Amino acid sequence: MSENDDIPSATVSETLSRAIGERYLTYALSTIMHRALPDARDGLKPVHRRILFAMRELKLSPTGGFRKSAKISGDVMGNYHPHGDAAIYDAMARLAQDFAMRYPLVDGQGNFGNIDGDNPAASRYTEARLAHPSEALLDGLAENAVDYRPNYDGTLEEPIVLPAAFPNLLANGASGIAVGMATNIPPHNLDELVEGCLAMIKTPEISDEALVGLIPGPDFPTGGVIVEPRENILEAYRTGRGAFRLRARWEKEDLGRGQWQIVVTEIPYQVQKSKLIERLAELIQTRKVPALGDVRDESADDIRIVLEPKVRTVDPEMLMGMLFRNSDLEVRFSLNMNVLIDGRVPKVCSIKEVLRAFLDHRREVLQRRSQHRMDKIDARLEVLGGYIIAFLNLDRVIEIIRTEDEPKPVLMAEFELTEVQAEAILNMRLRSLRRLEEMELRRERDALVEERAGLVDLLASPAKQWKTIGNQLRDVQKQFGKSAPGGARRTDFAEAGEVEEVPIEAMIEREPITVILSQMGWVRAMKGHQPIDAEVKFKDGDGPRFAMHAETTDRIVMMGSNGRAYTVLGANLPGGRGNGEPVRLMVDIPNDVEITHLLVPKAGEKYLIASTAGDGFICPGDELIAQTKSGKQVLNVREPGRTAVCVRIEGDHVAAVGENRKLLVFALDELPEMAKGKGVRLQKYKDGGLSDARCFTLADGLSWKDPAGRTRTETDLEEWIGKRASAGRMAPRGFPRDNKFT
Missing domain, CATH: 3.90.199.10 (Topoisomerase II, domain 5)
Incomplete structure (x- = not known):
């Protein structure tokens, strides 16, 4: 048997889950208590x-x-x-x-x-x-x-x-992320917090409504305007969880001659000004807020961000409403009052619980400081008592000190002194042996006795303790409150309804444009209504595809061969100089998708939409407008089919012609009106599919352009009129060979 056999092994076996669980719990508690969460007492x-x-x-x-x-x-x-x-x-x-x-x-x-x-x-x-x-x-x-x-x-x-003479947790706020919990507390105005504490001292069971009446909301160091409804603020403070909508402070600056600009003087809390400027510049570049023309940072010591409108006719309130929605000029600051109570227990507290934790801490601090002062007074009174005895028996004390080898025990025995008193007498300076010093000692003793009596009363009376705490808070209020430099409230409150959807027409100056889309998908907008057949230059290998008149306020719809509608705002199109820009930079059109139609849907208009498979329906013009770059699926198309028709509805009948040159005319009311889908069969084919379709008024006849470019009208259509989904009959003599009406 070796000498090490009795030594127990240092290796302990345990299951992996238990080992990991215990260690992670230790880490989590350490993070919660010693790193991430503030103490409710000193914040x-x-x-x-x-x-x-x-x-x-x-x-x-x-x-x-x-x-x-x-x-x-x-x-x-x-x-x-x-x-x-x-x-x-x-x-x-x-x-x-x-x-x-x-x-x-x-x-x-x-x-x-x-x-x-x-x-x-x-x-x-x-x-x-x-x-x-x-x-x-x-x-x-x-x-x-x-x-x-x-x-x-x-x-x-x-x-x-720390002793904390003011509620720092709410005054300066806090934020932190622990394990499985987080905290986020906004700053508040110290003057209002003190008023709230004084009200809680006076009425311990004060209601949440009364407390929030004194502390109406956060007071951010960067100012701004809180636009959260009061009932939401009250609920957030009552539960310890909620959010505050915070907006930048701005004003309209008149430049004369009808010119004006917006100046932002305060931005929301924790928003980086440089990032905000970048975002505003991005809104200008992407034309997401068309009415915003330029942004300049003219800040020095104070914030000064200048926003120039693109057109002076836009309403400043409307422009700021769009900017609040699309940038950090408005933010939501979340409230999560998760704090450590007594430095041990994490808890989501209401504002009343947080202030109660602070006040209870202040009372404990007052009691401990008062007891400490009493102990100091008792020690000093003991020394003063020895000094006074020494003065009353000065000659004898001097004699003992001069004659005795060990004067300390003799003094203690003869005058019934304590060891502390005897040590103090022996350490006394000779200059203190004056008559005046004795009077000062008696005066000091009387003052200390009076002070001690006051401390005894204070420690025995909770009412006096709370009165003292109130006085201390008022002293802090004088030092840092609203009358002190920088103590006035910086964040104001305002009513703000939901930002309404602003019509594009109000944000953009309305101007006529001519939209040109090339065969290779390059788009541009020339100023004014140019002749549709005017000669326009294109890139080598490219040529004209679509040209139409529109306005800068129009939403221009491009119908893809995949049945999706893609929307671009007229004001966002590149100018007429040069060759324009690829439309695929503006909307997400797949490379294998071709643009088949270009149109400007107006309010109340309806369109006939159909695929080469011969299926179609009536679609309201509003349903063709997409809100995202990826477009909106309107017509469900199955490969190898594609979008064949997208024309505005005018009249009471539909004329459909197939690739087999058969023409069918049927009543418009046979087609359903839908927002999206596959639709119903327009015309039946043995082979091929739908080539073209259009709407017209039967009484006026059906028109088309013959191969020579002349318009021809056929009024006697009895031969081709039938029910929807019929095969139809061969088109009249002179009908275009490409089987298109135009």
Whole structure:
């Protein structure tokens, strides 16, 4: 038997699922409690709390000097937060950003980033110190206001939570993603929060409606306008979950002579200005908001984004409504008040629960500070009692000190002094042996006795405690409230109905254009109504296919051989100079699909649509307009069939001609009206399929162009009139050889 046989094995066997489950649970709890969720009492995550505490230890007071950010983040990492210095510096930089924090907790000097989304300068280039609101959060740490715990290596101690003289969780907000849960809390106005706290102190069972009356909604550091209905805000605060619609602040700037522009002076919270400008420029380029002509960023210290309309006749409210819908000039800021209660339990809280957690914390801080002060007073009174005894028996005390080898036990025995009193007498300076000093000692003792009596009353009376907390909150309100610099509410409230769908005609200047589509699919729009048969230049190998008159406000429909309708706005077509642009850059037409028809559906119009298989139906013009680039399936076509007919309905009869040159005329009311589908049979064929069809008025006769280009009209159609789906009879003499009416 070897000497190692009695040593138990260090290897423990367990199932994989249990091992992974336990370890992942440990990681999840660590993430929830020590990284991602803020504490309801001071509103801080551990990294922010450690940054502020480390800066306090470095004595970086708001009125003192600055220190290098690298020194601060290094101390935080080395003493309290053993994580990456880049993450620590990023967290500290955010605390200094006045566009991210409603009440910045760090006073930064140097480049700490900007609202454009640029990153802060490296930590070696910037300096920082505590800001005034941080003093209010840290006040009381030296008076045993909160518990401490050992730091990560046990060499130092750090506070578990800060005393927090104001509800920082709601004042500055918080956001974080943990394991299986997240939090997102917007900033609020401190003056309103204090009013809410005072109301809760006065009426602990205050209703949610009354509380929201005092705290009407978030107050973002970047301003803006909240357009969320009040009932939605109330529900969000009552449940701890919801969202706020936040819009940019804008105004119309008159330039004279009927000219005007829109100036955006505040953008929504957490929207990067550079990304917003890029999005607005993209809207101009893609013509998604046709009325927007140009965007310029004229910002300096303040936000100033200039939006120029394309036409001055457009209504500014209408233009901004379209921009709110299509850009981050309006955002939805979600509320998810998931916080740690007492630093342990994650819970989605209402605004009343969050404020109650803060007030209960303040009461505990007050009790602990008061008890700490009482202990200090008791210790001082003990020393003062010894001093006064010494003054009353000064000669004897001096004699004992001069003659005794060990004066301390003699003093304690003769004058019934405690060890602390005797030590204090022996450490007394000779200059203190004045008559005036004795009077000062008695005055100090009387004042301390009176103060102690007040503290005893305070600790015994909850009513006095709440009154004291209220007074402390009013002091904070004077320092950071609406009368203080930067304390006034920045985010306003406004009523905003849903953005209505703006008619294109109101957004675009109406002008006549001539649309030209080439055989190779290049499209352009020439200004004015040019002659349809005018000579136009094309690329080598290309030629004319379609030409028609339209207006910039028209939605131009291109019917594909696959039965899909593709829509382009007339104002979005490229100009008439050059050869235009490929239409496939504007809409997603497959390469194997040919454009068979070009048309401009008007309100109330109807169209006859049919495939080469001879199936068709009547379709309202509105149903041909697609809202997406991929088009809209209108006619169901089966290979090898394709779209053969798409003509506007005029008259009371339909004439259909097949590839076999047989013509059939039947009443229009035999066709169904549909939004999409295959349709019904127009004409029966033994072989081949439908070549062309058109609608006409029977009394006026059927017209077509003969091979010589002359219009011919046939009024006696009795021979060809039949029921829908009949075979028909051979076309009249002189009918075009291509079996087309035009």
